[in-house]
Amino acid sequence: MSVAVEIRGITKKFVLRHSRSIKEAIVWLVKGRKGELTETFDALKDVNLTIRQGETVALLGFNGSGKSTLLKHISGVMLPDEGVVLTRGRVAGLIEVGAGFHHDLTGRDNVYLNGAILGMDEQQIKERFDDIVAFSEIGQFIDTEVKFYSSGMYLRLAFSVAVHTDPEVFLVDEILAVGDEPFQRKCLEKIHDLAAQGKTLVVVSHDLDLVSRVCDRGVVLEHGRVIFDGPISEAVAVQRAR
Amino acid sequence: MTVGALVQPGKGRGLRDVMASRFLLKLLVDKEIKVRYRGSVLGLVWSYFKPGLQFVVFYIALGVFLGLEKGPRNPSGLSNYAIYLFSGIVLINFFSEALGNAARSIVNNGSLIKKIYLPRELFPVASVWVSGVHLVPQLVILLAACLIVGWRPDVMQLVAALSGFVIVALLALGLGLLFGAANVYFRDAENFVDMLLMIATWASPVMYSWQMVRERMGETFYFFYQMNPISVGVEAFHYAFWLPTTDGSSAVPDQLLTLWVPIGLAVSLAVVIVGQLTFSRLEGRFAQEL
Numbered sequence: 286m287s288v289a290v291e292i293r294g295i296t297k298k299f300v301l302r303h304s305r306s307i308k309e310a311i312v313w314l315v316k317g318r319k320g321e322l323t324e325t326f327d328a329l330k331d332v333n334l335t336i337r338q339g340e341t342v343a344l345l346g347f348n349g350s351g352k353s354t355l356l357k358h359i360s361g362v363m364l365p366d367e368g369v370v371l372t373r374g375r376v377a378g379l380i381e382v383g384a385g386f387h388h389d390l391t392g393r394d395n396v397y398l399n400g401a402i403l404g405m406d407e408q409q410i411k412e413r414f415d416d417i418v419a420f421s422e423i424g425q426f427i428d429t430e431v432k433f434y435s436s437g438m439y440l441r442l443a444f445s446v447a448v449h450t451d452p453e454v455f456l457v458d459e460i461l462a463v464g465d466e467p468f469q470r471k472c473l474e475k476i477h478d479l480a481a482q483g484k485t486l487v488v489v490s491h492d493l494d495l496v497s498r499v500c501d502r503g504v505v506l507e508h509g510r511v512i513f514d515g516p517i518s519e520a521v522a523v524q525r526a527r
Numbered sequence: 528m529t530v531g532a533l534v535q536p537g538k539g540r541g542l543r544d545v546m547a548s549r550f551l552l553k554l555l556v557d558k559e560i561k562v563r564y565r566g567s568v569l570g571l572v573w574s575y576f577k578p579g580l581q582f583v584v585f586y587i588a589l590g591v592f593l594g595l596e597k598g599p600r601n602p603s604g605l606s607n608y609a610i611y612l613f614s615g616i617v618l619i620n621f622f623s624e625a626l627g628n629a630a631r632s633i634v635n636n637g638s639l640i641k642k643i644y645l646p647r648e649l650f651p652v653a654s655v656w657v658s659g660v661h662l663v664p665q666l667v668i669l670l671a672a673c674l675i676v677g678w679r680p681d682v683m684q685l686v687a688a689l690s691g692f693v694i695v696a697l698l699a700l701g702l703g704l705l706f707g708a709a710n711v712y713f714r715d716a717e718n719f720v721d722m723l724l725m726i727a728t729w730a731s732p733v734m735y736s737w738q739m740v741r742e743r744m745g746e747t748f749y750f751f752y753q754m755n756p757i758s759v760g761v762e763a764f765h766y767a768f769w770l771p772t773t774d775g776s777s778a779v780p781d782q783l784l785t786l787w788v789p790i791g792l793a794v795s796l797a798v799v800i801v802g803q804l805t806f807s808r809l810e811g812r813f814a815q816e817l
Contacts, residue, residue, distance in 0.1 A: 361537025361644035371533035384642040401551040
């Protein structure tokens with residue numbers, strides 16, 4: 286299988302900005318530029334990762350280990366300071382579902398808007414519209430403004446749009462806690478389906494039982510570095526042992 | 528499964544990518560128009576009412592009180608001052624709304640930009656486009672007034688109106704890209720834009736005649752005044768809508784269509800290029816700065 290995502294030695298520095306005011310900047314200049322005006326830390330440090338087409342990879346690690354940052358580099362939201370990220374085919378994410386939903390628009394308008402934001406064209410949305418609505422179980426409420434939706438309905442519709450975008454590489458960030466239990470099961474089935482269809486999946490989750498069911502490979506991150514990369518059972522064991 | 532070559536995600540081609548996502552642009556514009564008057568009883572009527580009232584106030588204060596309208600007791604005034612004033616106001620309103628919203632568009636859509644990659648130029652472009660749609664009802668009022676006082680359009684006038692619009696739209700887009708990107712790093716940018724917009728109304732011949740500028744300030748100042756694309760845009764609108772309704776005694780600047788309109792287009796295009804280059808340089812860090 287060919288490579289779907291290739292990450293070569295990427296480093297990402299985040300700035301902890303201490304001062305944005307002119308006053309502080311001048312004081313710093315007058316005092317002879319003592320110390321750094323800003324402080325940086327490495328969110329990702331020399332990360333290398335090659336994901337082949339059809340692989341299902343879980344990114345594991347504690348909060349702040351750089352999992353979501355890595356996902357944002359694969360999606361193109363962030364650019365690395367050093368190194369290169371390469372992807373093949375369309376990448377779309379279930380990253381915080383509902384980003385791009387507008388409260389004052391109806392469910393129908395939001396399906397179109399969010400579908401287009403996630404990279405679908407008009408024809409694709411029209412074809413899949415009925416499937417999206419059916420999967421979300423929104424039914425007759427599709428022409429109601431989403432601000433009147435319950436939070437469960439909102440998430441179901443957003444998730445439904447996202448899983449119907451049909452990209453080659455699917456990024457999933459901590460969204461498997463969507464809706465009630467029957468809907469969660471349905472989401473999981475859908476994700477299994479996608480994996481079975483040979484889609485590449487990159488999943489970020491703290492739910493170790495869940496990722497061991499969905500993924501084959503696990504990558505453990507710590508302070509922006511990869512500390513383990515291998516079969517999911519071993520990766521989960523490494524993560525549990527910490 | 529072959530899906531093309533490996534590419535670097537997040538490396539956009541700027542405004543060319545916007546062309547490729549026209550469907551999304553259309554949806555973003557539709558969204559803005561739909562939500563603009565949400566929950567209001569009068570709805571779209573506000574689009575007519577606000578510029579209408581603004582016009583009446585300006586006309587009474589400037590045309591009548593300050594004596595810019597030509598009359599029996601004021602032969603040096605501008606004939607049909609009402610049309611003169613309104614054709615400039617609609618263009619300045621368009622510019623103010625377009626630039627004001629474009630400069631805030633990136634920050635306002637921050638929650639989306641932080642999570643999903645899409646050509647970020649879409650947001651300033653959509654802001655300018657929405658303002659263009661809002662210009663339509665004002666143009667309808669202007670055209671109705673022009674027709675009442677005997678305006679008969681010909682090809683040159685329509686060309687002038689179109690080029691005036693394009694000049695101002697490009698300028699708003701270029702500055703919108705520039706300040707929209709800068710606003711992510713320093714929120715001072717949007718305040719600076721507000722200040723700029725306040726000056727814009729007075730730095731172009733909207734309320735007064737361009738001849739006053741040349742007479743009082745001299746040729747050199749007049750040259751720089753004319754280098755402002757908004758001045759040229761407003762004068763092109765005067766040429767299109769106001770001049771044909773007068774007896775032609777108070778003219779538009781010499782060589783307006785042959786010299787100043789091409790210069791205005793060139794300046795606006797240069798601003799778009801500078802805006803795009805700045806935007807591309809800054810957008811790599813949008814996600815972490817927002």
